[in-house]
Amino acid sequence: MSPEQTSLLQGTLDLLILKSLRAGEMHGLGVSRRIQQITGGTFVVKPGSLFPALHRMEEEGWITAFWGESENNRRAKYYRLSKPGMKQLEAETKRWSRISLAIGQALETS
Amino acid sequence: MPLLLKGRSFLRNLFFSRRVDSDLEQEVQSQLEILIEEKMRAGMPAAEARRAAKIEMGGVEQLKEQVREERMGNWLQSVLSDCRYALRQLGKNPGSSAVMIFTLALAIGASTAIFSVVYGVLLRPLPYADANRIMAIFEVTAKGTPARLADPNFDDFRDQNRSFGAIAKYDNYVTSISGTGQPTRSMIAHVSPRMLTVFSVHPILGRDFSDGDGKQGAARTALVSYGYWRQELGAPAELSQARLKIDGAEYSVIGVLPNGFRFPADVDLWLPAGLDGEGRSRTSHNYSAVGRLRDGVTVAQANGDISAIARRIHDASNEQGDYLLTDAMVLPLQDSITGEARLPLQVLLGAVGFLLLVACANVANLLLAQASVRERELAIRSALGAGRGRLIRQFLTEAFLLSLVGGGLGVLGAFWGVAGLIALAPGNLPRIENVSINIPVLVFAVLLSTAVAAGLGAFTAARATAGDMRKGLAEGGRGEAGSQRSQRVGQIIVATQIAITLVLVVGAGLLGRSLMKVLEVNPGFRVDKIVAMDVALPWVDDHKVKASRGIFFANLIDRLKQIPGVRTVGATSVLPMAEGGLPDGMFLLASRDEAPKSMDELVAMMIRQKDRMGIADFCAATDGYFQALGIPLLRGRMFEASDGANSPHVALISESLARERWPNQDPLGHTIEIGNMDSDLRLLTIVGIVGDTHEYGLDVAPRPTVYVNLLQRPSPAISVTMLSDADTRSVTAAARGILQELDPEIPASFQTFSQVYSASLRPRRFNVILVGFFGIVALLLATAGVFGVMAYAVNRRTREIGVRVALGASTGHVLRMVLGEGLRTICIGVGIGIAGALALTRTMEALLFGITANDPLTFGGVTLLLVGAALLACYIPARRAMKVDPMVALRYE
Numbered sequence A: 001m002s003p004e005q006t007s008l009l010q011g012t013l014d015l016l017i018l019k020s021l022r023a024g025e026m027h028g029l030g031v032s033r034r035i036q037q038i039t040g041g042t043f044v045v046k047p048g049s050l051f052p053a054l055h056r057m058e059e060e061g062w063i064t065a066f067w068g069e070s071e072n073n074r075r076a077k078y079y080r081l082s083k084p085g086m087k088q089l090e091a092e093t094k095r096w097s098r099i100s101l102a103i104g105q106a107l108e109t110s
Numbered sequence B: 001m002p003l004l005l006k007g008r009s010f011l012r013n014l015f016f017s018r019r020v021d022s023d024l025e026q027e028v029q030s031q032l033e034i035l036i037e038e039k040m041r042a043g044m045p046a047a048e049a050r051r052a053a054k055i056e057m058g059g060v061e062q063l064k065e066q067v068r069e070e071r072m073g074n075w076l077q078s079v080l081s082d083c084r085y086a087l088r089q090l091g092k093n094p095g096s097s098a099v100m101i102f103t104l105a106l107a108i109g110a111s112t113a114i115f116s117v118v119y120g121v122l123l124r125p126l127p128y129a130d131a132n133r134i135m136a137i138f139e140v141t142a143k144g145t146p147a148r149l150a151d152p153n154f155d156d157f158r159d160q161n162r163s164f165g166a167i168a169k170y171d172n173y174v175t176s177i178s179g180t181g182q183p184t185r186s187m188i189a190h191v192s193p194r195m196l197t198v199f200s201v202h203p204i205l206g207r208d209f210s211d212g213d214g215k216q217g218a219a220r221t222a223l224v225s226y227g228y229w230r231q232e233l234g235a236p237a238e239l240s241q242a243r244l245k246i247d248g249a250e251y252s253v254i255g256v257l258p259n260g261f262r263f264p265a266d267v268d269l270w271l272p273a274g275l276d277g278e279g280r281s282r283t284s285h286n287y288s289a290v291g292r293l294r295d296g297v298t299v300a301q302a303n304g305d306i307s308a309i310a311r312r313i314h315d316a317s318n319e320q321g322d323y324l325l326t327d328a329m330v331l332p333l334q335d336s337i338t339g340e341a342r343l344p345l346q347v348l349l350g351a352v353g354f355l356l357l358v359a360c361a362n363v364a365n366l367l368l369a370q371a372s373v374r375e376r377e378l379a380i381r382s383a384l385g386a387g388r389g390r391l392i393r394q395f396l397t398e399a400f401l402l403s404l405v406g407g408g409l410g411v412l413g414a415f416w417g418v419a420g421l422i423a424l425a426p427g428n429l430p431r432i433e434n435v436s437i438n439i440p441v442l443v444f445a446v447l448l449s450t451a452v453a454a455g456l457g458a459f460t461a462a463r464a465t466a467g468d469m470r471k472g473l474a475e476g477g478r479g480e481a482g483s484q485r486s487q488r489v490g491q492i493i494v495a496t497q498i499a500i501t502l503v504l505v506v507g508a509g510l511l512g513r514s515l516m517k518v519l520e521v522n523p524g525f526r527v528d529k530i531v532a533m534d535v536a537l538p539w540v541d542d543h544k545v546k547a548s549r550g551i552f553f554a555n556l557i558d559r560l561k562q563i564p565g566v567r568t569v570g571a572t573s574v575l576p577m578a579e580g581g582l583p584d585g586m587f588l589l590a591s592r593d594e595a596p597k598s599m600d601e602l603v604a605m606m607i608r609q610k611d612r613m614g615i616a617d618f619c620a621a622t623d624g625y626f627q628a629l630g631i632p633l634l635r636g637r638m639f640e641a642s643d644g645a646n647s648p649h650v651a652l653i654s655e656s657l658a659r660e661r662w663p664n665q666d667p668l669g670h671t672i673e674i675g676n677m678d679s680d681l682r683l684l685t686i687v688g689i690v691g692d693t694h695e696y697g698l699d700v701a702p703r704p705t706v707y708v709n710l711l712q713r714p715s716p717a718i719s720v721t722m723l724s725d726a727d728t729r730s731v732t733a734a735a736r737g738i739l740q741e742l743d744p745e746i747p748a749s750f751q752t753f754s755q756v757y758s759a760s761l762r763p764r765r766f767n768v769i770l771v772g773f774f775g776i777v778a779l780l781l782a783t784a785g786v787f788g789v790m791a792y793a794v795n796r797r798t799r800e801i802g803v804r805v806a807l808g809a810s811t812g813h814v815l816r817m818v819l820g821e822g823l824r825t826i827c828i829g830v831g832i833g834i835a836g837a838l839a840l841t842r843t844m845e846a847l848l849f850g851i852t853a854n855d856p857l858t859f860g861g862v863t864l865l866l867v868g869a870a871l872l873a874c875y876i877p878a879r880r881a882m883k884v885d886p887m888v889a890l891r892y893e
Helices: A010-022 A028-038 A047-060 A083-108 B002-015 B017-041 B046-057 B060-070 B074-092 B094-123 B151-160 B195-199 B226-231 B299-316 B333-373 B375-383 B388-424 B439-464 B469-473 B480-520 B543-561 B599-608 B623-629 B655-661 B728-742 B753-796 B798-806 B811-847 B856-882 B886-891
Strands: A063-069 A075-081 B134-140 B164-178 B184-191 B221-224 B243-246 B249-256 B267-272 B285-293 B327-332 B530-536 B566-572 B584-588 B613-621 B633-636 B649-654 B684-690 B705-709 B717-724 B748-752
Touching (some): A010 A028, A010 A047, A010 A075, A010 A083, A028 A047, A028 B017, A047 A063, A047 B002, A047 B017, A047 B060, A075 B017, B002 B017, B002 B074, B017 B046, B017 B060, B074 B094, B074 B388, B094 B333, B094 B439, B094 B753, B151 B164, B151 B285, B164 B195, B164 B530, B164 B717, B195 B285, B221 B226, B226 B267, B243 B267, B299 B327, B327 B333, B333 B375, B333 B388, B333 B480, B333 B753, B333 B811, B375 B388, B388 B439, B388 B753, B480 B753, B530 B728, B530 B753, B543 B717, B543 B728, B566 B623, B613 B655, B623 B717, B649 B655, B655 B684, B684 B705, B753 B798, B753 B811, B753 B856, B798 B886, B811 B856
Parallel strands (some): B221 B249, B613 B705, B649 B684
Antiparallel strands (some): A063 A075, B134 B285, B134 B327, B164 B184, B164 B243, B164 B285, B221 B267, B243 B249, B530 B748, B566 B613, B566 B717, B584 B613, B633 B684, B649 B705
């Protein structure tokens, strides 16, 4: 674990997964790489956290899964964002901005 | 939408779990392969790439487990897997599991059966609309006991009350009905017109009584029950032709009541009361009364209301004496019907509850013993990451499984048990037709099983997961401290079992000894070889009818005497120990020239001469009655043939009445007036004194009784008593034929007097059998419990014993050591039990006879029995302890 590894709340992990999948369809490892990329390396999501989250979100209907072929023609399970998932992403994004704004304000006042 | 998706996922996970699992497996594998490829492309050698990839993925099994935990419906999966595991666990010890299931089945089944009786008799509401608003109304005598109502008192209650929307009086008795195909002996009731209104019942055919139907001299109308309408009348749709002959008068049927309504119990015909005028005395308690409370009126308010009216009557009346009401009370009808059954049923419920506790204690001990063997398994599971909650859930699941199976078997057994209870039950148990295994009883069974499961599971789980479970993994397995604690718990459980069993068996012993004491009482009459025939002639108050009645009875008795095998024939107005009992009332010590000429004059005389009154039960009988039943004539003479209808009336009195009312005189030759009981105003001369009899039952003291000659003063309904050596069936057939010849419109019912006698003992026998059965079962369970704990303790201490023997301890020393501990537990249990029994048996004092609730013989005997049984149970393990070979014990691991 990198020293910057912070414990991710479940909600934040969901948000990051949704955001990653917005860019396109990916398999589990791909999502993990993408999250690492878009957070500038701050969040390295281990498979032990990622796969349970992916399966849970699939059961809730925000992402859908299908079997496809990877870069090297390997069979792999891919995930894509669903329409309710898109809506969830928008709602969560708005919420997150509101929260971070509020906390930022709180921290700035003496 | 999300709900639909979640539901679909849930179902998919439930039914296609294997496919879902293999899908997951494939996904994880494929990701692993991709990762390995990436690393290899980055230049790692194959083996190292594989290892690095595996490290990065983390434990594959753990990954899959974590995904599974997130799954929808995972809780159900884990519950199901707990169940599978629990089943396997029970299967590993089939003998022990069978014993536990059987014990629980017995306890839960017995509890369910008893509860079904308690529910059907006590708890289930009466089948009328808003039944809890229907009240029974009683007068209260000077002694404080409830009594029925006198006519004028009822009228005053009816007219002056402010609490009741409708109020009615009723009286019921059995009489002969003819006019349909076959004459029947049926229960009829005389009721005031608002009777059906009180019960919110409407006829399904025809009409209800109107106020006019109850006026003196009105046309005679009758209502019939549904059953009577169907069976005796043939269910006609039109009632205009239905006419019945009842008590010498013709009645037209005007209405049919709904199926299921038969209040008072077993009534088939309702006639209006008061058609022949009403009684005028305020001390003739002729009627029972019921009323429906007005909306918003409470029972307490109604009580106050009625009580005030009663006191007004008392203060204004000049009929003072023991029989005039001093107060009145109101009681919910259900309580008045079931009140007497309450204590015995509560005792039964308590007894079966104790049995349940003892049974559960045994099962708990067995579960504990199993749990201690599983210490290692628990330790491993705990080390693998199972939380304490998960392990507790496992124990709860096992307990639930046991309880469910045991409870299910128990309920099945309860069906059979309830049938047995109904067959065994005393005839006077009210509302017994309601007793069955119905929904509320099943709900009770389920709740009980759940409670037992929760209790056992929680207890076992708490014991097994107490302390650091990982100690179980250490070499040697069992820490000393833990074993001592679990032994202590086992001993506490056994001591509790012994205490509870002692209370239960003491209760059974007290009831049993009461029954034996009752059986020792001399009833005062012979019981066997007597056939009783009940005959009811019309209840008519006309003196010509009465005269012909007397002749009819004389004829009947003469003809019956001719039956071969019949030695003696007599008749009485009420058979001893039969339901109902004798009417009781006052009589006047009148001298020969004081005969009153009218009822009013008699009432006036009684008011004036209160000091010359007596109180006695009133019976009309023939000389044959005393001979047949073997009631001895102590002094004077018996009724003779010369005591004809036109001769001076004579009477016999019972010994206790002679002692009570004529303590320093000879009652023979004195005259008394008792016309208030049978409307015959002629004086009676006392000509003889007969022995006391237990009219009401062996456990009720004989009451002072006046016997008039049935042939001089014939009451309409009699029981003929035939003492015969021939068998019952032939006597019955012959008697039936004779009666049929003499009057085809009068049917008879037969029973043997010993049947009546047994029936009177049935309530006691019922209690003794049931509580005794529970006591014996509890005793066996407790003995098994003691045995189990002792054997377990000896087992545990085998090594210690081996060491002691090796160091020189004698076998006697070992025996004392082992027994000593057992004895201590037993003594503690017995001590607590005796204290508990002393406190609790006081509540059943009303059920006892001839002994006190703290009867030392019973207590002593039961204590000895219990200690003996427990010591016996310790004996075998103790012997095993003595035989421990130190070489084997020390090597044993």
